[in-house]
Amino acid sequence: MAQTPARTLTREGIAAAALVVLEREGLAGLSMRKVAAEAGVQAASLYWHVRNKEELLDLLGDALVADAELPPRTGGWREQYLEYGRRYRALLLARRDAAKVVAGRLTTGPHVLAVLEDQLDRLRAAGFADADAAMAAYLLSAYVQGFVLQEQSPLSAAEAAGASRGQAARAAGDVFRALPAETHPNLVALADDLTDPDMDSRFEFGLQRLADGLAALLRQR
Amino acid sequence: MAQTPARTLTREGIAAAALVVLEREGLAGLSMRKVAAEAGVQAASLYWHVRNKEELLDLLGDALVADAELPPRTGGWREQYLEYGRRYRALLLARRDAAKVVAGRLTTGPHVLAVLEDQLDRLRAAGFADADAAMAAYLLSAYVQGFVLQEQSPLSAAEAAGASRGQAARAAGDVFRALPAETHPNLVALADDLTDPDMDSRFEFGLQRLADGLAALLRQR
DNA sequence: TCGCACCCCCTAACGCCGTTAGGGGGCTAT
DNA sequence: ATAGCCCCCTAACGGCGTTAGGGGGTGCGA
Structure with missing residues (x-):
């Protein structure tokens, strides 16, 4: 040491x-x-x-978040917003337990403030009202942090025993499939979908919904 | 004891x-x-x-989540989805530190499974494809958990010293306003919006965006 | 009726933790 | 030279998660 x-x-x-x-x-x-x-x-x-x-x-x-790289200021606000989310997730995944550290913590450290400043600037430039821009920024960080926490949570201690992500996902799927079909028909039917190990796609799904929702807001105001 | x-x-x-x-x-x-x-x-x-x-x-x-009350099966899928999010947040707020307990934890306990089963049932009935229903469910829980974690995080230890939520919000606003306007113009300008203590509205904002995004998905498929 | 096995809780202890009290070395300024 | 302050030290407190091993109680087979 x-x-x-x-x-x-x-x-x-x-x-x-x-x-x-x-x-x-x-x-x-x-x-x-x-x-x-x-x-x-x-x-x-x-x-x-x-x-x-x-x-x-x-x-x-x-x-x-000190070494966070901000997305390029090219393309529309939507692509920049998406890229913000992707890079934030990548940053949380890059360093061990980063999501757990930042999750319940509202820092006003210089690096966090710099990122927030930049993101607000882009959202306002895109035409979002002040209050909407602030909430859109919070919305993204809440989703990313929540997602990565779920993503990194051990699947009921299954993979803690050395099982890979894919193996753990299959084991979790078995848990769903083993449920009685009379009481939990949807869990049985969607076992594969619920335990799909492609986390990138799952993250992207939510991210696209967020962007679509914000786009609708921007259109209506 | x-x-x-x-x-x-x-x-x-x-x-x-x-x-x-x-x-x-x-x-x-x-x-x-x-x-x-x-x-x-x-x-x-x-x-x-x-x-x-x-x-x-x-x-x-x-x-x-044992004593979670599920929303009534009335109205459209959108209202039910929104109500799911609201009740989940209310449940996490009702019991001390509940959000921190469930955050990094994918339980397959009976009560969690029952809620998930019910939610998937409604989403599929609304017309969502299997994979979309599964991801919509995860999306909601990721957002709610992430939001409540942020919501309950002490504002940089300000309110730990007995300050009320409103006082802490005002103190946080002062932090933003005190920043140099040349480097952080947006944080200075949006200080009030960023520290708005009306958490219900902030939560509702994100929730509506999620629902809008899912509605767009449902329309396009 | 005896004895055995098994379930379930006990006492005791290990090494680690966050935090505080109080001491002291070494620089800086007078 | 000396006073003062900054910064790190040693030592200790109470509490933590966890394990080892012991022993009562209960039910069951002989």
């Missing part, structure tokens, strides 16, 4: 160390002691720079 | 005790020891009925 940053600790250095620990151990394994060790320091020293673990996680949440 | 269930422990009794502890202490304060005490038992005894805490939380997640 060599120290990552310079000799003296900073909030940025702590965030960087936390990122390393998160990647290595996951959110459940991220402790103040391990972050401190990664930063070359004792656990109690963190409390000089950070009020508590919650505040450290706020730092981590903002650091996670 | 009187024992809630009968003399001998059951998985249902454990879930009931966990519900009581969750309501009293929140998810962060829910420990195996406290659940055991609530059930009139020692902590280690729980492990006879439950593999680990994760499995206890699965039980809890299913128990949380």
Whole structure:
């Protein structure tokens, strides 16, 4: 556990160390002691720079979106909105447990603010009213975060035992198919559809519905 | 801490005790020891009925939707879909930390399955293709869970210090307004819209977009 | 009636956690 | 030189999830 940053600790250095620990151990394994060790320091020293673990996680949440690449400003607002959603999901999937970190957390960190600023700018330029633009932005992040959380949730502990995503999906399908057809006919009939492992398509489906709904709003006002 | 269930422990009794502890202490304060005490038992005894805490939380997640009331089967699919979303959100708001419990958790508990079965039945009856019905159901739960998580997240620790929701919203608005207008013009301009404390309206906005998007899909196929 | 097996809960302990109290080394400014 | 402050240290507290192993109670076969 060599120290990552310079000799003296900073909030940025702590965030960087936390990122390393998160990647290595996951959110459940991220402790103040391990972050401190990664930063070359004792656990109690963190409390000089950070009020508590919650505040450290706020730092981590903002650091996670630090290297977000914004979509190009080409094409219509719809394509840009879709691309925003896709890149946000990709970012959450790229770093271990990122979705769990950012989920219940409304950071006002600089990186988060920069992304939000940019997105609002595009939505207003597209003709959305102020309040609609704000809500459209929240809508997208709520959907993406909710989707990735579901996507990454272990399928009732099935795949925790080393099963691949596809195997787990098949096992989940078996659960549905094994239900009594008198009480749960739809679950039995749609077992394959409900456990389709193509997460990209499932995400895209919802994303297109969101865009369609916003397009209808834009048309009517 | 009187024992809630009968003399001998059951998985249902454990879930009931966990519900009581969750309501009293929140998810962060829910420990195996406290659940055991609530059930009139020692902590280690729980492990006879439950593999680990994760499995206890699965039980809890299913128990949380046990008393869900399904919307009436009147009106069109759209109104029923909207009402599903509203009731799901109300249910997550009704019990402390319910959203955090169910968020990263795909239970196949009996109560969850019953609700899913009913919802799929309505969507198929409305004319949605099998795969579309399955994805529409997932879409709604992803949105509701994501929204409630955001809704309940402390506004950057502002309201943790006893501030009301409205006060916290005003404080968050001040954060946006205090930003330099050259770099963040949209955040400054939309500070009020971004921090509008009327969560019901914000939720309804997204819900209507989802329904509109699904309606467009139904029309085109 | 005895004894055996099995179910279910117990006590005790391990190593980890977040957090706080209080001490002290080393720089900076007087 | 010395006062003061910044920043990290050691040590400890109470609580956590989890496991090992023991032992009462109950029902069943002999």
